[in-house]
Amino acid sequence: MRLVVDLNKCQGYAQCAFLAPDVFVMHGEEALAYDPRPDAEQRERVARAVAACPVQAITADGLDAPSVRAETAEGGAVPATVTPREVVTVEARDGR
Amino acid sequence: MADDRMERLRREGRIAIVGASLAGLRAAETLRAEGFTGELTLIGDEPYEPYDRPPLSKGVLMGLASPEHTDLPQRWEIDAKWRLGVAATGLDLPGRRVLLADGDDVEYDRLLIATGTRARPWPNEAEAALDGVLVLRTRDDAVRLQQRLKAGPRRVFVIGAGFAGCEIASACREKGIAVTVAERAGAPLVGALGGVIGAVSADLMTENGVDLRTHVTVTALEGDSVGRVRAVHLSDESVVEADVVVVSLGSLRNTEWLTGSGLGAGPRGIACDAGCRAFDFRGIVTDDVFVAGDVARSPHALFGYQFLSLEHWGNAVAQAETAAHNMICLPADRRPHLWMPAFWSSQFGVNIKSVGVPPMGDDLMIVQGSLAERRFVGVYGHQGRMVAAVSFDNTRWLEFYQRQIERGAPFPVEFPTVDRRPEGRQPVAADFPDPSLPTHAPGVTLSGYSPADQQLVFTPARH
Numbered sequence: 001m002r003l004v005v006d007l008n009k010c011q012g013y014a015q016c017a018f019l020a021p022d023v024f025v026m027h028g029e030e031a032l033a034y035d036p037r038p039d040a041e042q043r044e045r046v047a048r049a050v051a052a053c054p055v056q057a058i059t060a061d062g063l064d065a066p067s068v069r070a071e072t073a074e075g076g077a078v079p080a081t082v083t084p085r086e087v088v089t090v091e092a093r094d095g096r
Numbered sequence: 097m098a099d100d101r102m103e104r105l106r107r108e109g110r111i112a113i114v115g116a117s118l119a120g121l122r123a124a125e126t127l128r129a130e131g132f133t134g135e136l137t138l139i140g141d142e143p144y145e146p147y148d149r150p151p152l153s154k155g156v157l158m159g160l161a162s163p164e165h166t167d168l169p170q171r172w173e174i175d176a177k178w179r180l181g182v183a184a185t186g187l188d189l190p191g192r193r194v195l196l197a198d199g200d201d202v203e204y205d206r207l208l209i210a211t212g213t214r215a216r217p218w219p220n221e222a223e224a225a226l227d228g229v230l231v232l233r234t235r236d237d238a239v240r241l242q243q244r245l246k247a248g249p250r251r252v253f254v255i256g257a258g259f260a261g262c263e264i265a266s267a268c269r270e271k272g273i274a275v276t277v278a279e280r281a282g283a284p285l286v287g288a289l290g291g292v293i294g295a296v297s298a299d300l301m302t303e304n305g306v307d308l309r310t311h312v313t314v315t316a317l318e319g320d321s322v323g324r325v326r327a328v329h330l331s332d333e334s335v336v337e338a339d340v341v342v343v344s345l346g347s348l349r350n351t352e353w354l355t356g357s358g359l360g361a362g363p364r365g366i367a368c369d370a371g372c373r374a375f376d377f378r379g380i381v382t383d384d385v386f387v388a389g390d391v392a393r394s395p396h397a398l399f400g401y402q403f404l405s406l407e408h409w410g411n412a413v414a415q416a417e418t419a420a421h422n423m424i425c426l427p428a429d430r431r432p433h434l435w436m437p438a439f440w441s442s443q444f445g446v447n448i449k450s451v452g453v454p455p456m457g458d459d460l461m462i463v464q465g466s467l468a469e470r471r472f473v474g475v476y477g478h479q480g481r482m483v484a485a486v487s488f489d490n491t492r493w494l495e496f497y498q499r500q501i502e503r504g505a506p507f508p509v510e511f512p513t514v515d516r517r518p519e520g521r522q523p524v525a526a527d528f529p530d531p532s533l534p535t536h537a538p539g540v541t542l543s544g545y546s547p548a549d550q551q552l553v554f555t556p557a558r559h
């Protein structure tokens with residue numbers, strides 16, 4: 001299993017670090033660091049992280065789950081609904 | 097008729113890619129994804145399948161990943177002939193052949209050049225050969241550096257405070273290793289982000305225990321009796337003892353193999369049109385040779401059609417995809433490479449990101465957050481337009497500014513922004529060094545004049 005995160009896309013939402021903490025770690029508040037070749041036993045968790053990333057920044061191969069693979073193979077266009085929603089959240093927090 | 101020829105190319109043509117790294121791999125995947133079923137050859141002088149470089153100065157040095165395990169995932173079955181560990185040594189443009197170091201050659205109908213860059217070596221060869229003097233560009237470099245760091249050096253000395261230099265220093269501090277960084281400019285990152293942001297980075301470094309020396313150059317590396325580096329001499333006459341020296345002075349473009357080929361290739365890279373087609377030395381665009389990634393220089397519509405060399409991961413991916421698409425489609429279906437420049441870096445636990453072309457900016461406004469808190473968004477302006485934005489731990493806002501840049505939004509920024517502080521109401525000079533002076537690894541090189549530049553005067557030679 002090999003993986004790469006497009007850190008231009010990554011917004012530091014940390015879903016991946018929550019779902020696969022041995023593979024993805026937050027370094028500081030929003031910088032993501034990761035192991036690009038995790039052990040096979042991490043496969044399930046990585047697959048979940050790939051699927052959960054709100055901006056589809058994670059590309060992995062060698063994952064079992066075919067649905068996940070198909071998703072990432074698209075090159076991961078950002079679903080239109082994701083970013084605006086998150087921006088609203090941030091605005092609400094900062095505007096308090 | 098053209099349709100028939102293109103169909104045949106797509107079905108049974110021969111495509112060669114020189115440079116088997118990020119751009120080369122992404123191009124190969126795109127070719128297959130877009131239906132190319134002919135013969136595909138990937139030529140790379142490194143003996144490895146494509147691997148990712150950014151982790152080499154981050155996660156790898158922090159101990160999160162092995163330097164040998166950063167291989168890039170392959171998104172598509174690319175079914176290529178791999179010629180790894182063998183360099184391309186020449187190009188026969190009329191004969192459509194790539195010449196290889198082992199005497200072989202590879203014929204092509206379409207060629208993609210993605211030979212990237214290499215680390216600029218320490219200019220004094222004898223000093224560069226001292227044991228303990230390293231660079232960081234390749235997997236092998238990373239293995240060497242990691243071994244040195246593991247051995248517990250007394251002090252690491254980093255020459256050059258560009259992104260890579262800062263990241264290496266950050267990793268050293270994280271491991272409790274003493275580190276000195278020397279930079280010719282007044283602060284780290286000035287070539288990429290200017291002096292105002294550079295000062296923030298300088299504070300960050302010193303606070304984290306880096307011995308930062310600015311306005312100095314390294315004059316000599318001193319070895320001991322058995323050829324190991326032991327000290328670094330600086331232009332202010334100080335001497336710093338160190339047993340590992342990392343030379344981080346930016347990069348050189350891998351174009352030497354094209355010398356004499358007739359392509360417009362040189363130290364500044366290979367110039368290409370917006371569709372990634374290479375220019376020959378006469379400035380005439382070729383139809384079968386394409387370029388992508390760190391080695392390319394291409395005009396960008398959003399930035400006055402200036403030729404930009406972008407040493408950015410995201411650029412290599414996007415340009416490779418565009419080049420591959422254009423290689424196997426009819427002229428009317430070609431796409432321009434209009435990627436918005438973007439990069440990231442992480443150091444000392446801070447996430448630094450940028451969109452647009454900061455070095456093009458004259459002025460800077462901190463539109464959100466504050467420099468003192470090291471959590472902010474800064475916007476760069478040039479001739480009344482927004483041309484770039486940078487964020488420190490504030491990445492979620494960048495996309496908004498990207499849209500503004502794409503739209504050519506006015507500068508100074510007048511719209512109200514969340515968390516705008518008094519310091520951000522007025523633009524200040526972004527404080528980039530004189531572009532004619534060399535800096536360490538700016539990451540973006542503005543090369544060539546903008547056609548919009550009114551100061552340009554054409555003076556015909558008198559014979």
Ligand SMILES: Cc1cc2nc3c(=O)[nH]c(=O)nc-3n(C[C@H](O)[C@H](O)[C@H](O)COP(=O)(O)OP(=O)(O)OC[C@H]3O[C@@H](n4cnc5c(N)ncnc54)[C@H](O)[C@@H]3O)c2cc1C
Nearest residue numbers: 115117118119141149150183184211212213389390408409
């Ligand atoms: C340590 C490090 C950290 C980085 N961090 C970041 C970051 O945080 N963010 C970011 O945006 N970018 C970063 N980058 C930059 C990013 O990695 C590059 O932009 C990217 O690798 C460019 O890909 P490329 O395929 O164009 O070129 P390269 O990766 O340079 O690949 C070119 C390949 O061609 C080979 N080659 C050269 N000449 C020949 C020849 N004659 N024959 C055959 N093969 C040849 C080379 O050996 C190499 O394998 C970093 C780079 C390094 C080195």
Ligand code: SF4
Nearest residue numbers: 010011013014016053
């Ligand atoms: S889940 Fe996606 S956006 Fe969030 S930190 Fe991981 S890679 Fe980044």
